[in-house]
Amino acid sequence: MKRSAGGRALMAEGIMAAVLLALPWLAPLLHVTADVLTRSLIWGLFGLGFDVLFGFTGLLSFGQAAFFGTGGFIAAWLLTSQTVSSVALALLIGTAAAGVYGLIVGYISLRRVGIYFAMITLAFGEMSFFLENSPLSALTGGENGLPGVPPPGIELFGRSYTVHSGWPMYAFIAVIFFVGYVIARRIIRSPYGMVLRAIRTNPRRTPAVGHDVERYKLSAFVLAAIYAGLAGGLLGLFQGYMPPDAFYLDTSGQLVLSTVIGGRGTLIGPLIGAFTWIDLREVLQQFPALGAAWKLVFGAIFVLIVTLFRRGIAGEIGALLDRRRRARSPLPEPAAPAQRHAAAAPVRARASTGPAILEVRNVAKRYGAFTAVEDISLEVREGELLAIIGPNGAGKSTLLNVLAGELKPSGGGIMFRGGDITHAGVIDVCHRGISKTYQINQLFPDFTVCENVEIAVLAHARGRFRADCFRSLDADGSRRARAEAILDKVGLLPFANHPTAEMSYGEKRRLEIAIALANEPRLLFMDEPLAGMSPVERAEAVQLIGALATERTVVLVEHDMDAVFRLADRIVVMQNGVKLAEGTPEQIRNDADVQQAYLGGVDGHEPA
Amino acid sequence: MPSLGLFLSQLFNGLALGALLALVASGLTIIFGTLGFVNFAHGALFAFGAYAGFLTYQASGSFVLALVVGAAATGLLGLLLEWGLIRRYYDRPPEDQILVTFGVGIVIVESLRAVFGGLTRNVPLPSWGNGILNLHYFFYPVYRLQVLGIAALALFALYLLIYWTRIGLIVRAGIEDPLMVRMLGIRVPRILTLVFGIGALAAGFAGVVDSPIVSVAPDVGSRVLVESFVVVVIGGLGSFPGAIVGGLIAGEILSLTSMINPAYSDVALYGAMALVLFLLPRGLLGTEGRI
Numbered sequence: 001m002k003r004s005a006g007g008r009a010l011m012a013e014g015i016m017a018a019v020l021l022a023l024p025w026l027a028p029l030l031h032v033t034a035d036v037l038t039r040s041l042i043w044g045l046f047g048l049g050f051d052v053l054f055g056f057t058g059l060l061s062f063g064q065a066a067f068f069g070t071g072g073f074i075a076a077w078l079l080t081s082q083t084v085s086s087v088a089l090a091l092l093i094g095t096a097a098a099g100v101y102g103l104i105v106g107y108i109s110l111r112r113v114g115i116y117f118a119m120i121t122l123a124f125g126e127m128s129f130f131l132e133n134s135p136l137s138a139l140t141g142g143e144n145g146l147p148g149v150p151p152p153g154i155e156l157f158g159r160s161y162t163v164h165s166g167w168p169m170y171a172f173i174a175v176i177f178f179v180g181y182v183i184a185r186r187i188i189r190s191p192y193g194m195v196l197r198a199i200r201t202n203p204r205r206t207p208a209v210g211h212d213v214e215r216y217k218l219s220a221f222v223l224a225a226i227y228a229g230l231a232g233g234l235l236g237l238f239q240g241y242m243p244p245d246a247f248y249l250d251t252s253g254q255l256v257l258s259t260v261i262g263g264r265g266t267l268i269g270p271l272i273g274a275f276t277w278i279d280l281r282e283v284l285q286q287f288p289a290l291g292a293a294w295k296l297v298f299g300a301i302f303v304l305i306v307t308l309f310r311r312g313i314a315g316e317i318g319a320l321l322d323r324r325r326r327a328r329s330p331l332p333e334p335a336a337p338a339q340r341h342a343a344a345a346p347v348r349a350r351a352s353t354g355p356a357i358l359e360v361r362n363v364a365k366r367y368g369a370f371t372a373v374e375d376i377s378l379e380v381r382e383g384e385l386l387a388i389i390g391p392n393g394a395g396k397s398t399l400l401n402v403l404a405g406e407l408k409p410s411g412g413g414i415m416f417r418g419g420d421i422t423h424a425g426v427i428d429v430c431h432r433g434i435s436k437t438y439q440i441n442q443l444f445p446d447f448t449v450c451e452n453v454e455i456a457v458l459a460h461a462r463g464r465f466r467a468d469c470f471r472s473l474d475a476d477g478s479r480r481a482r483a484e485a486i487l488d489k490v491g492l493l494p495f496a497n498h499p500t501a502e503m504s505y506g507e508k509r510r511l512e513i514a515i516a517l518a519n520e521p522r523l524l525f526m527d528e529p530l531a532g533m534s535p536v537e538r539a540e541a542v543q544l545i546g547a548l549a550t551e552r553t554v555v556l557v558e559h560d561m562d563a564v565f566r567l568a569d570r571i572v573v574m575q576n577g578v579k580l581a582e583g584t585p586e587q588i589r590n591d592a593d594v595q596q597a598y599l600g601g602v603d604g605h606e607p608a
Numbered sequence: 609m610p611s612l613g614l615f616l617s618q619l620f621n622g623l624a625l626g627a628l629l630a631l632v633a634s635g636l637t638i639i640f641g642t643l644g645f646v647n648f649a650h651g652a653l654f655a656f657g658a659y660a661g662f663l664t665y666q667a668s669g670s671f672v673l674a675l676v677v678g679a680a681a682t683g684l685l686g687l688l689l690e691w692g693l694i695r696r697y698y699d700r701p702p703e704d705q706i707l708v709t710f711g712v713g714i715v716i717v718e719s720l721r722a723v724f725g726g727l728t729r730n731v732p733l734p735s736w737g738n739g740i741l742n743l744h745y746f747f748y749p750v751y752r753l754q755v756l757g758i759a760a761l762a763l764f765a766l767y768l769l770i771y772w773t774r775i776g777l778i779v780r781a782g783i784e785d786p787l788m789v790r791m792l793g794i795r796v797p798r799i800l801t802l803v804f805g806i807g808a809l810a811a812g813f814a815g816v817v818d819s820p821i822v823s824v825a826p827d828v829g830s831r832v833l834v835e836s837f838v839v840v841v842i843g844g845l846g847s848f849p850g851a852i853v854g855g856l857i858a859g860e861i862l863s864l865t866s867m868i869n870p871a872y873s874d875v876a877l878y879g880a881m882a883l884v885l886f887l888l889p890r891g892l893l894g895t896e897g898r899i
Contacts (some may be wrong), residue, residue, distance in 0.1 A: 108882050111889045114702050115646045116845065125876030126834045134871035249830060253710065260707060296722055299714035306707045307696065357639065472866040530899045 016268070020174045024167055034170045036282050040275040041170075041177045042234050047259050047270020049227025053255075055265035057220045058189060058200030060118045062252050063125030064228050066105065069132060069247035071098035071229025076146045076242035077139055087152040091233040097223050098229020106221030110214065113203070116410040122249065124521055129247040146242040146374055165240075173234055176269075180227065184267050184485055187223070187469045191458050194473060196220055198444055198455045205442040208406065210430040210459030210519055219467060249453055257302050272313050276301075283311075331497055347384050351603030354382030356554050358403070363412035365395075372576040375412070380523065385549040386554045387564045391572035391597065396557045397439060399574070400525050403555075404436040405429035416523070427464055435516040436525040437460040439557075441508050443515070450496040453483035456518030485517070490514045490544060505535035510544065523553045530560045542567065565589070573597070609614055613746035618867045619860070624752045626859020627759035628814050632832055633839040634766055634851040635810030641846045642779050643698070644804040649689070650811050651833025656716055657682040657812025658819045659724060659820035662731055671734030673760075675816050680811020683805045690804035695797060721826040728825040737820065750762035751820060757819055763852060766810065770848055779803060794814075835862075838881045844894025849870075853892060 023037055047066055053059050060154045075094030078084040084093065109120040132140045140146060152163045152172060163172045187193050195216055198206045207213045236242035245251060254277070255270070262273030281294040309316050358380035365373040373395040380386050388396050401407040403414060405426040427434055444452050457479050462468065473479075487493045490510040495503065503511065509529065516524060529545060530538050542563045548554065549567070558564050564571065564585075571588045573581040581591045588594055632654060639647045647653075659680030665671055689712060697705045715875035770776035778799055815829070822828060835858060843854025860879050867875035884891060 024873055054703075058703070108885055111885055113729060115640075115706060116702075116841070119646060119841060120881075123834060123838050123841065123878055130874035130878070135875065137871075182622050238663075247700055249834065253714070256707070256710070257714075292721055293718075294727065296715065296718035299711055299718055303693075303708060303711040303715060304712055306704060307693070310704065 012185060016181055017178060018146055021176075024155065026171065032279060033282070034167045035165070036275070036278050038170045038173050038238055040271060040278050041173045042231050042238060043255070043258060043274030043278070044268070044271030045173075045177045045234070046228050046231035046255060047262075047274065048180050048267060049224035049231075050255055051259055051267050051270055052184060052187060052193075052196065052227075053220050053224035054259060054286055055267075055269065056193065056200060057153070057217060058203070059111075059217060059220065061121040061221070061224070062249075062256065063105065063109075063121030063123070063128070064224065064255050065249065065251035066125045066128035067098040067102055067225035067228035067572070068232040068235070068251060068255075069128060069244075070232065070606040072232025072242050072246045073096050073132065073140050073146065073234045074098075075233035076149045076236040079150055079236075080146050080148050081460050085447050086389060087150070087237065091230065091237075094233040095229040099226040099230065100227020102222045102228075103218070106218050106225070109219050120127070122252070123402060125247075125252050126249060129244075129249070132244060132247045139241075140244070145244045146236070147240075149236045149240050149242055151240065152237050165238075167236060173238065176230070176234065180230070181267065184227075186472075188267065189473055190460060190469050190471050191473055191476070192216075192467055192469045192471075193457060194451075195458060197446070201444040201446045201548075202442060205438075205444065207427050208404075208430060208436065208442070209456035210427055210464065211455075213429055215465040217462050219465075232518065240379035257298065259300075259312075261305050261312055261430060262300055263314030263316070263318070266312070266314040266318060269312050269314045275513075276313075280567075296348060356380065357382040357417055358555075359415040360403065361413045361415075363399070363402060364410045365398050365407060365412060366410040373402065376571055376574075376577075376579055377412075378579065378582065380553060380555055382522075382553055384569040385545075385554045385556060387558060387568035387571045388574060389561070389564055389571060390556065390580070393576075394574040395528050395577040396574055397527055400436065400527050400555070400557055404434060404525055406436075429460070430519055431464065433519065433522040434525070435519050435521040435523075437512050437516045437527060437529055439527040439531060441512045443508060445500050447500055448496070449492055449498050449500055449503065449511055450480065450483050450487060452500055453486050453514050453518055455478050456515045457482045457486075460519045485565050486514050486517050489517065489548075491540075506533055506540075509533060509537070513544070514547070514587055517548070521552060521554070524548065526554060526556045526558075528558055529556070530558055530563055538563070614867060615746055615864075616743070617746040618863045620752065620756070622860035622863035623856065624756045624859070624885070625863060626856035627756050627763065628818055628855075629832075629835055629839050629858050630852045630855025631759050631762055631766075631814045631817075632811055633836040633843070633855050634763065634848055635807040635814075636836055636840055637846055637851045638766075638770070638779055639804055639807035640840075641848075643694075643800055645697075645702060646837075646845070647704055647804075647807065648710040648833070649716060650709075650807075650833075650836065651829030652713035652716035653682050653686065653808045653811040654815040654829035654832050655720060655824075655826060657687060657815030658731075658824045660812065661722055661816030661819055661868070662729060662824050665731065671737070671820075675813065678816035679809050679813035682815070683809030685812075686808025687801055687805040689808070690801045693802060695800065698800075698822055700749055703860070713829075717826050717829070724826065724828060728823045731819040731821045745772045749801055755817055755821070758831070759814070762810070762813055766806075767848070769806070773801060775786055775802060835870075835877070841881050842884045844891030847891070847893040850891055850893035 023537055024034070027034070046064070050061070050064055053061060071094040074097045075090040077091040078093060079087065084090045105121070105124045109117055109124060112120060133142055151165070153161060154161050154172070157496070190310060195206070195211050198211070199213055199216060202455045203207055203213065232246055235246060258273030258277065260273070261269045261276060262269030262271065277294065277298045280298060284290040284294045284297070305312060354591070358377045360376060362376045363373060364371065371532060376399060388399070390396055398407065402409045405421065405424055405428065409422060412422070413420065416429075416432055416434060419432065421432060422558060424432070444455060447455065461479065484496060486492055487496055488515055492507060492510055493505065500511065513526070513529065526545065530541055533541060538560065545556065546567055556564070556567065568585055571583065571585055572579060573588060573591075573594050575597050581588060581594050583591070632650065636650050638649060639645070657678045660681040661674040664677040668674070692779070693708065693712065693880035697708055733751050739750045739756050740747050741753065743748050743868055770779055839854040839858045840851060843850030843852070858877055861877050862873050866875040888894075
């Protein structure tokens with residue numbers, strides 16, 4: 001099983017190498033020129049980085065021309081001004097400069113996400129064009145670009161060759177593209193790459209399991225800039241001329257179009273998409289009346305693909321093959337659903353409570369004039385199960401979000417095991433040993449059940465950020481083993497290889513809990529774990545929560561009073577953002593204020 | 609040191625340019641506020657309006673008619689786009705919404721190029737816009753002042769629409785809390801179509817107004833699109849006052865810096881955007897809590 005997966009892993013590289021080798025013989029039969037292929041490869045290389053950024057990390061940038069142009073013009077300038085005589089050195093400097101520029105632009109534009117990010121990168125792309133076009137025109141040639149870029153030379157067996165245009169140039173670029181492709185595949189298949197995919201799939205949960213999302217995003221942005229810079233440098237070498245349109249908004253747009261048409265998240269998509277328009281342009285230019293129409297055709301294809309085939313050419317073909325493969329060998333149906341949690345008799349023995357693990361002092365959370373949580377102080381003791389109850393809108397979930405570091409408190413302080421975590425933020429809080437399950441499932445729907453847990457295990461094993469781009473995911477079996485152990489705990493092990501989207505609601509709820517267990521939390525927050533469950537699922541989940549609470553401290557927010565009174569060692573009652581009462585289940589049951597709030601109060605009856 | 613006259617004339621240029629940018633950007637903001645996504649075809653709609661106005665002007669000789677027909681035709685195109693394509697995207701991820709409008713923009717621009725060719729067309733000034741005014745310190749073209757007036761009037765009309773009508777109430781509610789508005793069941797398709805049409809109309813109208821100043825070409829809108837993005841980033845996306853403030857700031861930056869060194873005026877604009885992003889990521893008038 002493992003071998004065949006490993007064999008398949010290198011199959012893509014093998015096919016790519018074979019295709020690149022065969023093209024010089026195949027292309028003439030299809031009336032495709034070497035120049036069309038070479039140009040497509042340059043765009044394909046440009047797109048490898050962009051696909052890592054957009055297809056895998058989910059960041060849609062409209063400013064990639066900035067890095068394409070930067071790398072290209074710096075390499076071209078170094079060569080034409082004869083500052084540097086080595087083509088390789090010029091390419092390297094240009095590429096590095098594009099990376100540095102990417103670091104700066106990324107740092108600023110990643111302050112915002114989604115549509116803002118797209119708009120801001122677009123604006124930075126335009127700014128770069130204007131910089132090239134006027135203030136720096138003495139160096140860059142402004143609208144004329146830089147002519148006279150020398151062809152690259154290669155040293156082979158002590159003799160030097162000049163790479164001429166045509167098929168030699170194709171071979172030169174194809175080798176570089178292939179290396180770039182192999183590197184990009186490795187990156188995607190590394191733990192680092194898995195975190196990038198997680199960010200696209202669920203940008204909220206990824207930091208909550210302990211990954212420093214901002215640094216991952218920035219590094220992906222720099223990576224894309226480096227690929228763009230190298231591709232830009234090659235463009236100058238290929239044409240013998242560095243054109244100013246490398247900086248055009250059109251260039252950024254064309255890259256987006258190519259990637260989406262070819263298939264985002266496939267790495268080869270940009271190459272396929274670029275070949276489509278470059279060849280289309282070449283063909284249509286033979287008819288004078290249609291010369292400019294290629295872009296109209298390409299734009300229309302693009303709208304069609306985005307609307308109906310959003311995976312793009314390579315993506316749709318891949319999905320088709322996947323479906324056939326799965327139809328041929330379906331996933332084994334899990335033998336018997338895990339019933340054993342329901343079998344255990346008592347929910348849990350009352351824990352002997354230790355010292356305070358979490359101290360909350362006068363915590364408040366305000367939104368403008370509205371106060372969601374006001375002046376809450378409480379203590380959670382090591383080993384206990386503390387339940388927080390209260391009517392809807394009492395501020396329970398907000399309090400939990402503040403304690404888990406997802407919201408900044410407006411006032412007060414939080415201490416966890418003697419350390420101040422008031423302003424630590426969710427990533428740090430996670431690494432200190434706190435985690436949280438969400439009221440509404442926060443899963444990674446594109447991943448399998450096991451991968452959902454693995455992504456959290458990765459953070460626990462690797463820390464906030466690690467650029468282990470060249471490690472293979474398959475090399476480390478402990479991640480998988482650890483994830484399976486956790487899945488076993490919640491009874492999902494038989495479903496480990498199933499797609500998350502195919503799980504039932506109750507199973508997804510348990511997966512939600514499994515993810516939160518990956519950092520081996522000493523303190524687990526659970527926000528309404530029973531919400532929306534059927535009675536049978538509920539009974540199972542109550543058993544599970546009881547079992548989990550024997551190994552760690554749990555703070556439970558729940559509306560199911562039956563479950564709360566069975567599980568909790570102590571109960572805190574909240575109403576309108578303040579603490580109404582605190583005590584053992586017996587004390588709470590007999591508290592007049594609580595009875596008033598729940599039964600006779602203005603907030604009405606709370607359904608169990 | 610630039611003279612007072614030059615300074616004042618550039619100040620007016622900035623106002624006229626800024627008001628126009630504000631108009632384009634407010635169309636962008638209204639669409640964003642209600643539909644929840646940024647219309648990357650906005651620049652193409654600007655160009656479409658300019659061509660529609662140009663044709664009408666050529667045929668009738670009346671610039672006023674050109675304004676009306678150009679704006680109406682673009683508004684109509686907006687309605688059709690929303691009805692035929694955009695509405696299929698409300699439940700899709702934001703990237704897809706950006707991509708489809710971006711693609712539509714390309715199709716519009718390339719269609720214009722296919723029909724009218726790539727050459728720029730000069731649009732003569734309307735008869736009532738000819739001439740130069742002596743403003744004591746400096747001479748100033750009449751039409752630019754009129755642009756300022758026309759854009760201000762159009763913005764005022766939008767203001768009335770947003771703050772004094774039922775549709776406007778829904779637009780504002782949508783900006784404030786899109787989820788709640790949807791919950792209330794108000795997001796009836798007809799209103800969304802209408803809002804997209806109004807946003808498109810604003811872009812098309814601006815396209816006609818601008819055409820005698822910059823002349824018309826298929827890609828005349830791409831620059832406007834980028835600049836209006838800068839405007840909403842500076843002013844705060846989704847905020848109507850933000851679009852106006854951002855537009856005026858952008859217009860003044862562009863024209864005042866070009867007085868010192870034209871080569872740097874565009875760069876200064878993007879520099880200002882970077883600065884605002886750095887200090888106030890949500891823009892000058894943007895509200896907390898929205899992405």
